Amino acid sequence: MAAADFFEFCVTCVFEYLFGWDYAARKSTDRGGILGHLRAFYSTSEFTERGSPHAHFLIWIFGALNPNDIHRQLTDELDFEKQFFDYFEDIIWHHLPDVEQEVDKKYEPRVECPPAPPAVTSDGTPEQIIKEWRAFMQSEVKKLGEVLQRHECRPVCHKYGNENQCRFQFPHDHEPRSYFDPDTNSIVMKCL
Secondary structure, three states: OHHHHHHHHHHHHHHHHHOOEEOOOOEEOOOOEOOEOEEEEEEEEEEOOOOOEEEEEEEEEOOOOOHHHHHHHHHHOHHHHHHHHHHHHHHOOOOOOOOOOOOOOOOOHHHOOOOOOOOOOOOOOHHHHHHHHHHHHHHHHHHHHHHHHOOOOOHHHHOOOOOOOOOOOOOOOOEOOOEEEOOOOEEEOOEO
């Protein structure tokens, strides 16, 4: 019961503070959230084999394009296609930053505090500080990715009749660039 209560608390906080949902009014707040203003959302919850709750959400956003409109614009407007993929490649990565980074075998990011952003001081220009911060963050993302995100098949990968293949489709096919396939209406993201 405690796990279910905490799970509900976490989901409620995500929707209230990140997505700007007002549960009492049953609508998006005037300010909105990180995705803009939510029109509605739907979720289903389930329990993993280890017993922890897990949810899947479908979110509708005010002003968002209908998928058919997106497909039409990707087909008809080259500027839209470039803007579309520039935006998504900036926020979704299927690869780790291309930086040389040795990862200590004892490194355990789950017990460390995240790095603090740089303080703005008189020792350097804001552009220089931001450049150094970005380089530092890329090395941190590389370390975290190697430790927490690099896939290694485990027994959970082979359940539901997937004895000879990973049900999460690893290893993924590599895609050198993102593109839209109008024949299948597929949006394929760059995956290195």
